[in-house]
Amino acid sequence: DFLNALQDVRPAFGVPEDTLAAHIRNGIIDYSPDFVQVFNSGKLFIQQVQNSDRTPVISLLLAGKPGAGKTALAVKWAIDSGFPFIKMLSPDNFVGYTEIARVNKINKAFEDAYKSKASLIIVDEIERLLDYTHMGPRFSNTVLQALLVLFKKHPPKNQKLLIIGTTSNLDVLREMSFLSSCNSVLEIPSLTSGQDVCNVLNQLGQFSTEDLKLISRNFSGAIEIKPLLTLAETAIQASGGTLGDRFLEVYKQTKYS
Amino acid sequence: DFLNALQDVRPAFGVPEDTLAAHIRNGIIDYSPDFVQVFNSGKLFIQQVQNSDRTPVISLLLAGKPGAGKTALAVKWAIDSGFPFIKMLSPDNFVGYTEIARVNKINKAFEDAYKSKASLIIVDEIERLLDYTHMGPRFSNTVLQALLVLFKKHPPKNQKLLIIGTTSNLDVLREMSFLSSCNSVLEIPSLTSGQDVCNVLNQLGQFSTEDLKLISRNFSGAIEIKPLLTLAETAIQASGGTLGDRFLEVYKQTKYS
Amino acid sequence: DFLNALQDVRPAFGVPEDTLAAHIRNGIIDYSPDFVQVFNSGKLFIQQVQNSDRTPVISLLLAGKPGAGKTALAVKWAIDSGFPFIKMLSPDNFVGYTEIARVNKINKAFEDAYKSKASLIIVDEIERLLDYTHMGPRFSNTVLQALLVLFKKHPPKNQKLLIIGTTSNLDVLREMSFLSSCNSVLEIPSLTSGQDVCNVLNQLGQFSTEDLKLISRNFSGAIEIKPLLTLAETAIQASGGTLGDRFLEVYKQTKYS
Amino acid sequence: DFLNALQDVRPAFGVPEDTLAAHIRNGIIDYSPDFVQVFNSGKLFIQQVQNSDRTPVISLLLAGKPGAGKTALAVKWAIDSGFPFIKMLSPDNFVGYTEIARVNKINKAFEDAYKSKASLIIVDEIERLLDYTHMGPRFSNTVLQALLVLFKKHPPKNQKLLIIGTTSNLDVLREMSFLSSCNSVLEIPSLTSGQDVCNVLNQLGQFSTEDLKLISRNFSGAIEIKPLLTLAETAIQASGGTLGDRFLEVYKQTKYS
Amino acid sequence: DFLNALQDVRPAFGVPEDTLAAHIRNGIIDYSPDFVQVFNSGKLFIQQVQNSDRTPVISLLLAGKPGAGKTALAVKWAIDSGFPFIKMLSPDNFVGYTEIARVNKINKAFEDAYKSKASLIIVDEIERLLDYTHMGPRFSNTVLQALLVLFKKHPPKNQKLLIIGTTSNLDVLREMSFLSSCNSVLEIPSLTSGQDVCNVLNQLGQFSTEDLKLISRNFSGAIEIKPLLTLAETAIQASGGTLGDRFLEVYKQTKYS
Amino acid sequence: DFLNALQDVRPAFGVPEDTLAAHIRNGIIDYSPDFVQVFNSGKLFIQQVQNSDRTPVISLLLAGKPGAGKTALAVKWAIDSGFPFIKMLSPDNFVGYTEIARVNKINKAFEDAYKSKASLIIVDEIERLLDYTHMGPRFSNTVLQALLVLFKKHPPKNQKLLIIGTTSNLDVLREMSFLSSCNSVLEIPSLTSGQDVCNVLNQLGQFSTEDLKLISRNFSGAIEIKPLLTLAETAIQASGGTLGDRFLEVYKQTKYS
Ligand SMILES: Nc1ncnc2c1ncn2[C@@H]1O[C@H](COP(=O)(O)OP(=O)(O)OP(=O)(O)O)[C@@H](O)[C@H]1O
Ligand SMILES: Nc1ncnc2c1ncn2[C@@H]1O[C@H](COP(=O)(O)OP(=O)(O)OP(=O)(O)O)[C@@H](O)[C@H]1O
Ligand SMILES: Nc1ncnc2c1ncn2[C@@H]1O[C@H](COP(=O)(O)OP(=O)(O)OP(=O)(O)O)[C@@H](O)[C@H]1O
Ligand SMILES: Nc1ncnc2c1ncn2[C@@H]1O[C@H](COP(=O)(O)OP(=O)(O)OP(=O)(O)O)[C@@H](O)[C@H]1O
Ligand SMILES: Nc1ncnc2c1ncn2[C@@H]1O[C@H](COP(=O)(O)OP(=O)(O)OP(=O)(O)O)[C@@H](O)[C@H]1O
Ligand SMILES: Nc1ncnc2c1ncn2[C@@H]1O[C@H](COP(=O)(O)OP(=O)(O)OP(=O)(O)O)[C@@H](O)[C@H]1O
Ligand SMILES: [Mg+2]
Ligand SMILES: [Mg+2]
Ligand SMILES: [Mg+2]
Ligand SMILES: [Mg+2]
Ligand SMILES: [Mg+2]
Ligand SMILES: [Mg+2]
Structure with a gap:
């Protein structure tokens, strides 16, 4: 299955391998069937780009609440894709950049990709x-305008x-109107049941069967x-x-947002 | 008929021939009678510019939903026109340009055309x-102001x-108020029936008669x-x-926008 | 009468003669009695500037829908006026100008006029x-501020x-508040009857008496x-x-705006 | 009386004498008793500045509709005041100035005055x-901020x-809040009766007694x-x-504004 | 009492003595008991800064209608305080300053004070x-942001x-939110009775007992x-x-604002 | 207990020790049980960062009314934490900084921390x-954008x-949306009873038992x-x-805000 993300990474040109892996x-x-479905949809689009000649460019929009695992999932797909060129544009690397500098850096990444x-x-x-701020x-x-164009710009002939x-x-x-520059939107689901939550806690190896039962019933x-x-x-440290x-x-105390 | 676009291209000065063709x-x-009518209207305006001395400049606005085929259709008309100078101003070539740089590049294209x-x-x-963003x-x-002026500015005497x-x-x-700088507006119709859709799928050569019947009935x-x-x-890859x-x-899954 | 505009042009200093004439x-x-009245009112104001010493500056605002003939009419008056200095400030010559460059060019035109x-x-x-955009x-x-001032600024003594x-x-x-910088507003009327329209078509020499009768009745x-x-x-070309x-x-097809 | 403005002008330092006079x-x-009262109020404030030691600076705001005679009246007071330094800041001399250049020029005028x-x-x-535009x-x-300060700033000791x-x-x-920087506001009245109007037309020397009677009754x-x-x-020229x-x-035709 | 402001001024470092005094x-x-109370409150806060070690910085906001005597009162307190460093930041000295230049000049004043x-x-x-404009x-x-910070910033240790x-x-x-950077707000009262007004007029030495009685009754x-x-x-000059x-x-005529 | 803040400070690299202490x-x-709970929560999060490997970065938002003791409390936690690098970014040190200069200084502090x-x-x-202003x-x-990124950016591997x-x-x-970049929000409570207030006044050593009783009953x-x-x-000085x-x-007089 796809749970052990880090075993099979292949050489990436655009970004150092371990930098990417650090995001997972x-x-x-x-954690849930809904999550698995999103995971697989992404895989299929990657396959389409690789195989089809009529759609040399595909752009996906991966949406989810804060902390939904967007960054990790996108990186997982990237590492698994085996594409010779992988590039990650992350806000971490844009702090204090002017608008123009941002566009130049983004544009450069696409130029390299081409x-x-x-x-x-x-x-x-x-x-x-x-x-963006509300x-x-x-x-x-x-x-925004640069991304609207780049998300649907075609790569040179015979490239993907x-x-x-x-x-x-x-x-x-x-x-x-960002969605009209994207081919598809994928939304990561929240964890909405005790079962979902326990699927995760179980992986941490510190929660006993009693703990998980309690949580499963009460979450x-x-x-x-x-x-x-x-x-x-935090619970472990307390x-x-x-x-x-x-x-x-x-968990009860965190209803502030 | 006009379906085989790429056979009869003639030398274009403003833009390399194959770059233009790549858009088709x-x-x-x-795909539908409505589409054919729009296609022909455009052809007639091109003819008017070529023949009439009283209307040396004609500006058309070609409208349509995202993906309606606007770029391809405009290029088709251009290639078929046989005009000695053809120039395409595409957002792809303006990423990160300042307002002034945009206007200069646009203005230059018109100067060349004159x-x-x-x-x-x-x-x-x-x-x-x-x-533009909503x-x-x-x-x-x-x-905007530059385009409002250039779309109705007359070329020098005896030029079209x-x-x-x-x-x-x-x-x-x-x-x-962009429309008061244009002589005519043409709108590309959507595909709104199973028949329209099958006209297209049939051209791809991979859908069987049964497939097309099914789609024609259910779309x-x-x-x-x-x-x-x-x-x-995507269907072919799945x-x-x-x-x-x-x-x-x-098709059912793509009702997100 | 005033229909044959181009016969009697006199030397103009500020702008080449034929450039002006190209606008007509x-x-x-x-085409209609209302139009003739506007035409004559303009003529009278020109006469007032020429003859009266108490009103050395007069500013008119010529209004009309897009394509009403504003540019042509203003140029007609200018050519007929016989003023030794005629200058036309047209958006065609300001594409891509900064605000400051615009004001400088406008100001320069007025300085020359003085x-x-x-x-x-x-x-x-x-x-x-x-x-301006809506x-x-x-x-x-x-x-705007420059025009508000220049439209009512007095020329040096003894000048018009x-x-x-x-x-x-x-x-x-x-x-x-532009109107408080203008002495008078003149509005060009639309063509609103079959008669008005046929007055124009008749001049083109290609419509037969039957054509005109038909149009006169049905417009x-x-x-x-x-x-x-x-x-x-367009009708002629079709x-x-x-x-x-x-x-x-x-005509029926052009109800888009 | 005060009708013959230009006889008794005295030397002005800040602005050439005839430039000032050109505004009258x-x-x-x-033309009316209300006008005379405003005229006299202004005169009294000028006198107060000249005589009183406790109010070394007085700022007046002279208001009136477009064309009410504001510029002419202010200039009339200035010429009559006999002040050794008179300066006029007029928009005519600021066309195309940046904000900073405006403030500098205004500030300089006040510095000179001090x-x-x-x-x-x-x-x-x-x-x-x-x-300003609406x-x-x-x-x-x-x-604005510069004027708010300068309109109430005190001149150096012993100066007016x-x-x-x-x-x-x-x-x-x-x-x-401009009014809190002014000591008084004076409003020039409109001409609101046939009598007011005829008082003016009579001065022009071209209207006969019959003309004036007619106008007096019908205005x-x-x-x-x-x-x-x-x-x-315009009436004279027609x-x-x-x-x-x-x-x-x-007069009837000018109800456009 | 405190009415004779100018007798006892002491050397001020930040601003020339007579410049300060000119504001009074x-x-x-x-003129009224309410005024005296505000006057005394200010005195007490000055005393607190001088005596207490726990409150090395106190910021007061002195509010009042235009012309309420804010500038004069603040200066009076300053002169009476006997503080070795007194600095006045007045808009008179900022005409035409850019935002940055303003902040620098303000900041410099505080640096000097420290x-x-x-x-x-x-x-x-x-x-x-x-x-500010409404x-x-x-x-x-x-x-604003600079003042919000400076009004509550602590001076170096052992300084007031x-x-x-x-x-x-x-x-x-x-x-x-300016008030959360201030320790106290003091509001100068208006003169609201004939008695208040006569307290002032009496000091001018030109109003007779009859004049004052009349005013006292009718104001x-x-x-x-x-x-x-x-x-x-103005009344004296008339x-x-x-x-x-x-x-x-x-007084009756000044109800314009 | 935790009341004697200044005894046990340890060497801090990012900021001089006594500068920090001056804020307390x-x-x-x-002063109240609610306050103690907030105090302890903060301590626990510090402990979590120190001990857990899975959460190398924790960001807290400490909220409270003006004067609630936010600065002092944050500094107290920092001094007590014993972290080798402590840095305080305070508005005092940003007066008159441009946006870019602010971001650079903030970014530099985080770079140093890493x-x-x-x-x-x-x-x-x-x-x-x-x-910010309302x-x-x-x-x-x-x-804002810089802080949104920096508050959730991960430090390099093995760092806290x-x-x-x-x-x-x-x-x-x-x-x-600042809260989605924070792991937790802690709110300092106001003093809302005579008991809370007397807990504080008692520490000052100048209020007698009678004073405190009176206040406790009447506050x-x-x-x-x-x-x-x-x-x-102020009460002590009066x-x-x-x-x-x-x-x-x-206290009664301070209901202005
Ligand atoms: N099924 C999963 N999908 C995604 N992340 C997972 C999953 N299971 C575990 N994780 C872990 O959860 C974390 C997800 O964090 P991540 O930063 O990717 O979220 P995010 O949605 O990008 O957050 P943010 O909204 O702050 O950008 C990672 O540490 C990842 O290893
Ligand atoms: N009748 C048609 N009209 C236009 N395009 C067609 C038609 N039939 C097939 N096509 C193909 O459909 C595609 C239309 O894409 P095109 O980029 O021109 O659409 P668009 O409206 O410009 O999209 P966008 O809104 O993203 O700019 C092209 O690949 C073109 O070859
Ligand atoms: N009576 C008329 N008045 C004005 N123009 C006329 C008249 N009769 C014929 N014309 C012709 O009509 C055309 C009017 O075009 P013109 O560019 O002057 O219109 P416009 O109102 O300035 O248009 P726009 O709103 O685009 O600026 C000219 O070619 C002119 O020669
Ligand atoms: N009683 C009067 N008051 C003012 N101006 C008068 C009077 N009688 C005649 N005039 C003449 O009327 C004209 C008034 O024009 P002026 O430019 O001063 O008006 P204005 O209110 O400043 O106009 P605008 O609103 O355009 O600035 C001048 O030519 C002046 O000589
Ligand atoms: N009790 C008083 N308080 C303040 N000023 C007084 C008082 N009595 C007399 N004055 C005089 O009144 C004048 C007050 O003017 P001041 O400029 O201080 O008012 P202000 O409120 O600062 O006005 P503005 O709103 O225009 O800044 C001074 O000339 C001062 O000498
Ligand atoms: N329990 C406490 N919590 C915080 N500060 C306390 C406490 N007890 C006493 N103090 C003192 O109260 C003062 C709190 O002031 P501080 O500047 O920290 O408040 P603040 O909330 O940061 O104010 P501001 O909103 O102006 O930034 C300090 O002098 C501190 O020593
Ligand atoms: Mg993320
Ligand atoms: Mg397109
Ligand atoms: Mg025109
Ligand atoms: Mg004027
Ligand atoms: Mg003041
Ligand atoms: Mg604080």
Whole structure:
């Protein structure tokens, strides 16, 4: 199955191998059937780019709440694709960049991609690349316009290109007409049942069967994979009661957002 | 008929021949009577510019939903026109350009056109040249003003000029008073029946008569030519069931936009 | 009468003679009594500037729908005036100019005019000089302010100045308080009857008496002189039916704006 | 009386004498009792600045509709004041100036004024110095802030300063808190009766007693002094009917604004 | 008592002594009990800064209508404080400054203050330093942010700092959260009775007992100290009737704002 | 207990020790159980960063009304943490900085932190770093975007990072999606009972048992720790009545905000 992400990585040209792998720090856990379906859809689009001559460029938009695992999943697909050129555009590397500098760096990445037979570009946290904020709203129209063009621009003849954009603000991107530059939208589901949650906690190796039973019965609501992993850790560090109790207690306290 | 676009191209000065042709990658398929009418109207305006001395400049606005085939159709007309000077202004070549640089490049294209006896300029995806986004809305007024002037500016005496603008945002351009700089607006129709869709799929050579019958009976809704061709390809790559089944299945999943 | 515009042009200093004349490509056709009245009012203001010492500067605003013949009419008056200095400020010559460059060029034209005993300046398509767009709305306040001042600034002692501004957006200019810098507003009427239309078509020499009768009976609505002349040309180029039929058919199709 | 403005001008340092006088081209006509009262109020404030030691700076705001005679009246007061330093800041001299250049030029005028024992500064058409337009609204806040400070800044010890600002947009200036930087506001009245109008026309020497009687009986509405003088001239230039008839006819046609 | 402001000034380092004193041109008149209370509160805060070690910085906001005497009162406190370093930041000295230049000059004043054992800074007319205007509203956020920080920044160890800001727009500053950077707000009261007004007029030495009686009986409404002093002067300069009559007449005419 | 903050400080690399300590000028007083709980939660998160390998970065948002003790508490945690690298980003050090300069300085602090095995960064008064003002609202989106990225960016492998942001505008930061870059939000409670207040006053050593009883019975409302300490000082400086009376009197007067 696809849970052991890091065994089979192949040489990547655009970005150092271990840098990519660092984004899957905690593996890819198969927490629900809905998640598996999204995972497989992505795989099929990668296959289409590789095999079909009529669709040399495919662009996907991978959406999900904050912490839903977007970055990790996009990287997982990229590593598994075996494409000779893989490039990740991450907001981490754009702090304090002017609009123009952003566009130049983004454009350069695509130019580089066009030089390889088959390329894969991850454009992570599109809203951050756009400097988007709900207040106003404000965003860099210059960067937006560049992405609108690049997401549907054709690579040179006989070359293939897969683009994976990620976002926590699907509605905003829709309002920006971003979706008409994308071939498909994939949404990562939240964990919405005790079963989903326990599928994850079980992998950590520190929760007992009793803990998991307790949680499975008492969990309600919805949570994303990244905050869930952090919560589990806080519960482990805390003291008093069983680990199951502590987890539920800590979870209860996090209804602030 | 006009379906075999690429046989009869003549030397073009403003833009390399094959670059133009690349925009008609999948030919021009005669999918419906409405489409044929739009196709012919364009041809007649080209003829008017060539023959009449009282209308030395004609500007057309070619509108249609995303993927309606605007770029391909404009290019088809251009290649068929046989005008000695053909120039295409495409957003692909403006990524990261400042407003001023955009206007200069656009202006330069028109200046060049004024040097030829008969010229044809395609201004593709006007909303992208304007950096238009619905949020705000925002756009480059500088570029808009330049286009408003250039779309109705007369070429020097005894010279002819045909301008074809394309857009997916006709309503926006109307609100910008763009239409008073244009002589005519032509709208590409969507494919709205199983018959329209099968006219296209049939050309691909991979759908059997059964597949087409199934689709013809079961297709409902509306779709544009470009996403239709991509969908067909996804269906071909997928597995399980007949190709007709797979096509209808994949089509069903794309109601996100 | 005033229909044969181009016979009697006199030497103009500010702008080459034939450049001016090119704006009256299709003559000035006397299409209706209302039009004649506007034409004469303009003539009288020119006379007032020439004769009166108490009003050394007069500024007129010539308004009309797109294609109403504003540019041609202003040029006709200018050529007929016989003023030693005539200058035309047209958006064609401002494409891509910055606000400051615009103001400088405009200001320079007025400075030049102040050097002549009697000057006439046409400020064509004021909304375009202002980079006005309804969306926002946006416009160059810098250019607006310059025009507000220049339209009522007095020339040096013993000198005369007539200013003719044209616009398709009278309401907008009113809201900008532009009218308090103008001495008078003249509005070009649309063609609103079969009679008006046939007055024009008759001049073209290609419509038969039958054609004109047919059109005269069946025309309804309103149209401006410039699109009318283009429509006539399209009808002439088309084929099938009488010219009168084709004209009415083509007219019917142009209800898009 | 005060009707013969130009006889008794005294040497002015800040601005050439005849430049100032040119603004009273058509004299100051005593058209109504209300006007006389405003005229006298201004005179008294000038006297207060000259005589009182406790109020070394007085700033007046002279308001009136477009063409009400603001510029002429302010200049009349200035010339009559006999102040050794008189400076006029007029929009005519600021066309195309940047905000900063405006403020510098304005500031410089005040600096110069502070060097004289008694100074008078006219700040004409404040809304134009501010680049104010109702659309938006937009204006130069930089210039506004400078004027807000300068209108109440004290001159150096033992020096006197009178500031006269003029405006057609009193409501706008009130909303900008401009009035709290002014000591008093004076409003020029419109001409609102046949008597007011005939007081003016009579001075022109071309209207007969019959003409004036006719006009006196038939005039209704309100008009400002400057458009009234222009209208009279147009009537004189026109032909047909008595001068009185023509005047009333021409007046009727000017209800556009 | 505190009415004779100018006798006992002590050497000030930051600003020339007489420059400060010029702001109290007409002394500080004890016009009402409410005024005296505000006056004393300010004195007590000055004392607290001098004596307490736990509150090394105190910032006061002195509010009042235009002409309420804010500048004079702040200066009076400053002169009386005997602090070795006194600095006044007044809009008079910022005309035409850019935002950055403003912040630099303000910052510099505070830096200088931090070098003295005990410092007092007057920040006069904060709304003017901010280039605030109600239209928009617009203001310099850069200057605002600097003041928000500087008004609560601690001086170096063992040093004392008193900051007095003045404003006519208390509500605006409240909306800007300015009050959370201030320790206390003091509001100067208007003169609201004939008694208050006569307390002031009596000091001028030109109003007779009859005049004052008349005014005391007939005054109604509210006025600030600075316009009151100007009104009194206008009444003195005018002619006709008793001084008391003239004062009431002139007061009546000033209801324009 | 944790009340004696300054005894046990350890060497800090990023910021001089005594500079940090200066922010706890008046110690950390244990004024209520709610406060203690917040204090302890913070301690636990620090512990989690130190011990857990799965959560190498934790970002906390410390919220509270103006004067709630945010700066002092964050500094207290930092000093107690014993982290080898401690850096404080305070608005005091950003006065007049451009947006870019701000981002560069902030980014530099994080870069420095990434060089240490375990780092703690205090980002004090985030709304001030953002130049946030409610009017508009306005703020530096450039700085906001940088913080959104830096608050969740991972340190290099095997390194730890704790980030403590403080704010008085929690609602604003929520609207800016700031909370999705934070792992937890902690809110400092106000003092809401006479008991809370007396816990503080008692520490000052100047209020008698009678004073405290009086205050304990009569205090109502809510106050923050910093204004409470200032109020106490004002009461001490004032005269008349017992200290308890004076405190209640002064407290009554401060209901302006
Ligand atoms: N099924 C899964 N899908 C994605 N991530 C998973 C999954 N199972 C475990 N993980 C782990 O969860 C974490 C997901 O974090 P990630 O940063 O990818 O989320 P994100 O949605 O990109 O967050 P953000 O909204 O902050 O960008 C990673 O550490 C990853 O290894
Ligand atoms: N009748 C047709 N009209 C236009 N294009 C057609 C037609 N039949 C087939 N095609 C093919 O469909 C595709 C149309 O894509 P094209 O890029 O021109 O669409 P578009 O409307 O410009 O898309 P976008 O909105 O993204 O700019 C081309 O590959 C073209 O060869
Ligand atoms: N009576 C007329 N008045 C004006 N133009 C006329 C008249 N009769 C014929 N014409 C012709 O009609 C055309 C009018 O075009 P013109 O460019 O002046 O219109 P316009 O109102 O300036 O258009 P636009 O709104 O695009 O600026 C000219 O070619 C002119 O020769
Ligand atoms: N009583 C009067 N007051 C003012 N101007 C008068 C009077 N009588 C005659 N005039 C003449 O009327 C004209 C007034 O024009 P002026 O330019 O001063 O008006 P304005 O209000 O400044 O106009 P605008 O609003 O365009 O600035 C001048 O030519 C002046 O000589
Ligand atoms: N009790 C008083 N308080 C303040 N000023 C007084 C008082 N009595 C007399 N004055 C005089 O009144 C004048 C007050 O003017 P000042 O410029 O200080 O007012 P302001 O409120 O600062 O005005 P503005 O709103 O224009 O800044 C000074 O000349 C001062 O000498
Ligand atoms: N329990 C406590 N928590 C925080 N500060 C305390 C506490 N007890 C006493 N103090 C003292 O109270 C003061 C709190 O002031 P501080 O500047 O930290 O508040 P703040 O919330 O940061 O204010 P601001 O909103 O102005 O930034 C410090 O002098 C601190 O020594
Ligand atoms: Mg991510
Ligand atoms: Mg296209
Ligand atoms: Mg025109
Ligand atoms: Mg004027
Ligand atoms: Mg003041
Ligand atoms: Mg703080």
